[in-house]
Amino acid sequence: MPELPELPVRPALDEISGTLAGRGVAVLVAPPGTGKTTLVPLALAAGSAGRVVVAEPRRLAARAAAARMAGLLGERVGETVGYAVRGDRKVGARTRIEVVTSGLLVRRLQQDPELGGVGTVILDECHERHLDADLLLALLLDARSGLRPDLRVLATSATVAADRLAELLGGQDAEPAPVVEVRGRTFPVQIGYVPPRSRERIEAQVARATRTALTESDGDILVFLPGVGEINRTAALLLDLDDVDVLPLHGRLGSAAQDSALRPGARRRIVLSTAVAESSLTVPGVRAVVDSGLSRVSRVDHRRGLSGLATVRVSAAVAEQRAGRAGREAPGHAWRCWPEYEHQTLPAYPEPEIRTAELTRLALELACWGTPDGSALSWWDAPPEGALTVARTVLHTLGALDDTDRVTPRGRAMAALGLHPRLARALLDGAARVGAKAAAEMVVLMDDDTLAAGVDATAALRALRTERPPRWTREVQRLTRLVVEHRAAGHLGGGSATDPAPATGTSPVAGPDTDSSPGARSGDAAALMIALAQPERLARRRGSGSASYLMAGGTAVTLPPGSGLAAAEWLAVAVADRDPGRAEGRIRLAAIADEDLAREAAPGLLTGGDEVRWDGGDVVARRVERLGAIVVAEKPLRTPDPDLVRRAVRQGLRTEGLDLLRWSDDARNLRQRLDFLHRTLGAPWPAVDDAGLVSDLDSWLGPELATARRRADLARIDAGTALRRLLPWPEAARLDELAPERLEVPSGSRIRLDYTADQPVLAVKVQEIFGWTDPPTLADGRAPILLHLLSPAQRPVAVTADLPSFWKTGWPQVRADLRGRYPKHAWPEDPTAVPAHRGTARRARPA
Numbered sequence: 001m002p003e004l005p006e007l008p009v010r011p012a013l014d015e016i017s018g019t020l021a022g023r024g025v026a027v028l029v030a031p032p033g034t035g036k037t038t039l040v041p042l043a044l045a046a047g048s049a050g051r052v053v054v055a056e057p058r059r060l061a062a063r064a065a066a067a068r069m070a071g072l073l074g075e076r077v078g079e080t081v082g083y084a085v086r087g088d089r090k091v092g093a094r095t096r097i098e099v100v101t102s103g104l105l106v107r108r109l110q111q112d113p114e115l116g117g118v119g120t121v122i123l124d125e126c127h128e129r130h131l132d133a134d135l136l137l138a139l140l141l142d143a144r145s146g147l148r149p150d151l152r153v154l155a156t157s158a159t160v161a162a163d164r165l166a167e168l169l170g171g172q173d174a175e176p177a178p179v180v181e182v183r184g185r186t187f188p189v190q191i192g193y194v195p196p197r198s199r200e201r202i203e204a205q206v207a208r209a210t211r212t213a214l215t216e217s218d219g220d221i222l223v224f225l226p227g228v229g230e231i232n233r234t235a236a237l238l239l240d241l242d243d244v245d246v247l248p249l250h251g252r253l254g255s256a257a258q259d260s261a262l263r264p265g266a267r268r269r270i271v272l273s274t275a276v277a278e279s280s281l282t283v284p285g286v287r288a289v290v291d292s293g294l295s296r297v298s299r300v301d302h303r304r305g306l307s308g309l310a311t312v313r314v315s316a317a318v319a320e321q322r323a324g325r326a327g328r329e330a331p332g333h334a335w336r337c338w339p340e341y342e343h344q345t346l347p348a349y350p351e352p353e354i355r356t357a358e359l360t361r362l363a364l365e366l367a368c369w370g371t372p373d374g375s376a377l378s379w380w381d382a383p384p385e386g387a388l389t390v391a392r393t394v395l396h397t398l399g400a401l402d403d404t405d406r407v408t409p410r411g412r413a414m415a416a417l418g419l420h421p422r423l424a425r426a427l428l429d430g431a432a433r434v435g436a437k438a439a440a441e442m443v444v445l446m447d448d449d450t451l452a453a454g455v456d457a458t459a460a461l462r463a464l465r466t467e468r469p470p471r472w473t474r475e476v477q478r479l480t481r482l483v484v485e486h487r488a489a490g491h492l493g494g495g496s497a498t499d500p501a502p503a504t505g506t507s508p509v510a511g512p513d514t515d516s517s518p519g520a521r522s523g524d525a526a527a528l529m530i531a532l533a534q535p536e537r538l539a540r541r542r543g544s545g546s547a548s549y550l551m552a553g554g555t556a557v558t559l560p561p562g563s564g565l566a567a568a569e570w571l572a573v574a575v576a577d578r579d580p581g582r583a584e585g586r587i588r589l590a591a592i593a594d595e596d597l598a599r600e601a602a603p604g605l606l607t608g609g610d611e612v613r614w615d616g617g618d619v620v621a622r623r624v625e626r627l628g629a630i631v632v633a634e635k636p637l638r639t640p641d642p643d644l645v646r647r648a649v650r651q652g653l654r655t656e657g658l659d660l661l662r663w664s665d666d667a668r669n670l671r672q673r674l675d676f677l678h679r680t681l682g683a684p685w686p687a688v689d690d691a692g693l694v695s696d697l698d699s700w701l702g703p704e705l706a707t708a709r710r711r712a713d714l715a716r717i718d719a720g721t722a723l724r725r726l727l728p729w730p731e732a733a734r735l736d737e738l739a740p741e742r743l744e745v746p747s748g749s750r751i752r753l754d755y756t757a758d759q760p761v762l763a764v765k766v767q768e769i770f771g772w773t774d775p776p777t778l779a780d781g782r783a784p785i786l787l788h789l790l791s792p793a794q795r796p797v798a799v800t801a802d803l804p805s806f807w808k809t810g811w812p813q814v815r816a817d818l819r820g821r822y823p824k825h826a827w828p829e830d831p832t833a834v835p836a837h838r839g840t841a842r843r844a845r846p847a
Helices: 010-023 039-046 059-073 102-111 131-146 163-170 202-216 228-237 255-261 316-327 340-345 360-369 385-398 409-416 421-434 436-447 457-467 470-489 522-533 595-601 642-656 665-681 690-695 697-707 711-715 719-726 731-738 803-821
Strands: 025-029 051-056 081-085 088-090 097-101 118-123 152-157 179-181 189-193 220-224 244-249 268-273 286-291 294-301 306-313 332-336 538-541 548-551 556-558 570-577 585-593 606-615 618-627 630-636 742-744 750-752 761-765 786-790 796-800
Touching: 010 025, 010 039, 010 152, 010 179, 025 163, 039 051, 039 059, 039 097, 039 118, 039 152, 051 059, 051 102, 059 081, 059 088, 059 097, 059 255, 097 102, 102 131, 102 360, 102 409, 118 131, 131 152, 131 163, 131 360, 152 163, 189 316, 202 220, 202 228, 202 268, 202 286, 202 332, 220 316, 228 244, 228 268, 244 255, 255 268, 286 316, 316 332, 360 385, 360 409, 360 421, 385 409, 385 421, 409 421, 409 470, 421 436, 421 470, 421 522, 436 457, 436 470, 436 522, 436 570, 457 522, 457 585, 522 570, 522 585, 522 595, 538 585, 538 630, 548 570, 570 595, 595 630, 606 642, 618 642, 642 697, 642 711, 665 719, 665 731, 690 697, 697 719, 750 761, 786 803, 796 803
Parallel strands: 025 152, 025 179, 051 097, 051 118, 081 097, 118 152, 189 332, 220 268, 220 286, 244 268, 286 332, 556 585, 761 786
Antiparallel strands: 081 088, 294 306, 538 548, 538 570, 548 556, 570 585, 606 618, 618 630, 742 750, 786 796
């Protein structure tokens, strides 16, 4: 082996090899740039038997690592060092080191659990916590505990939080795996912060920070952005720069463009990259980093049925790794596009993808491994039970699992395609409808929607067929070949509860043996393929001229302006997402569909029946046919089921409240008195608040509800009569004693009590209670009365719950005020010594 470069990991190579040989497992903690991805595999291959397989989280990293190692050996890729990613493999008979993606190694492990010929597996960049990497770790540990105890496993991480990883590798009944730590050789990095301006888009903010970096630093600039769209928009804002090359770097680029971004150039470079450059790639010549502070991660909104990529803030660990890229070769600068005070609010580490992602593909791999719920495996973080249950439900619908959750032959065929199970279903079943190549073309577009320049999937498909970009063409050829192989093996169609009906002579799509061509009806094929993959995303316009659509899964989505699809009544939505805080999702890729195609592609979602419900303030009865949540057809019902009507009336009361009934003053007063007794005395006096009454409608409204059919019937029901059914006996005989409707005062008047407040209120003219020194109490003495004392003109002059105290201390001031306003009335100095009276003109005489 030739002389290896002097990278920080080199002095530790013997220790790593010896530790791995002694224990069979180890954890290597080393920051980016130490050489762990390139030097360690070379050292292990030189000192051990068997092939060394390096698992990388990304295709770009796998290709770059293989190229770097081959270059160190003075060879071409495919000789001693090779790589394999989906759709591209370069290995030879002499290959000792093979760099693969984590997902590809999962597939290889499923096909050969013993990994014949492999001596060592290196799991690179475990700290990134990608879903495939976590699954691969769990499967490798399971294989090693049984079939391959001699298989050596080395896990590498750029963060020091490796304790849990060491425990997993060590096994349940053994000591944790040894941890070898290598310190990086880095130069100081000066950190600056570039907060956003008012209403400034992230692309404009990043472009502004990049221009600052150009003037205040030397060397190349590495810019981190969340996705391809942001990269393209930022590049457009930097087009005016002279003597600078602006280069994108992301996993969707062709290999030539990726290699160009990873090679030093003749001129100064600005490399606009996604997260691929955080830890597993080295971009030479970088002296400055501009960090948007954003990352794109997998998320699923189970309630709305939307899954995909979400833009989130990076963690503090990721921000540190990104900034460290500027100090690999010399002192550097890093500009962070957020206020400095916000840095302390960043999460410490990235959220593991297994906790937040859609798990259908994971569930299929687990079923193929023989543990559908994953309980037999050792996990870094176990998959959430709810998300895994949802995923298995989807797999049952696709025909990938049987009734016992075991994988079916069809499920194994779907897994072997290396696609999401929904796309695999569309490819296998769609090939019988539109031809293998046409099906593959649309599946590749759905799998990589960045290939589409707009929302219209049909237009995007036509453009791809005309332009034939190499990446798309290679993947189409690969999938077409696989479809032909599976067709020969008998795996096409017939395994799903929602499979389309057999093709007929009037089917709008091409026949089973057609090959796609620019002249084929690609619009119908596109919509059908989308519907096969995502039947819940068939969508119908919500109103005439509206841009809002309701998907069969029940989620509302909006069509963006200028999509070219505005005239469509039906859409097959391939890609949709939802920004935080927005009620509706946003359509990103769709094709025009129609009702016939929806019925044909998703018969399992069709349901029909009588619906009687409260709608718009009344009972609506109709016979409805639905496609999921979408109403396809309806007609009024003249004689609906009486039980359904009664249920709808009850729903109306629960939805709109008890004001639908007729409430007289006496009824409201009775309810208030009962509520007072319930609050004061408790049982057996019933709760008569809205929640209490609505929860038990039959106990007091039963007879009336039995004949009510609509809103008008409810308006005729006397709520007071119905409410009296709740009176408890024999206690009800004391209702007027405990909570009288009216109270007789010293003047002889019977005045209504107000029970609406927490304490019963008696509003009375002060003259009518002259001589009253001890007002009565209510509810067996438990509730005093609150007196609202009024003037002769019925205006309040005092409020008191302690009348004796008021006569002594409050009355003199009130008396002085009343004498001035009402001189014709008697206002005695001692109101307890004169009789009360109702009149307003005669003067009261002492008794």
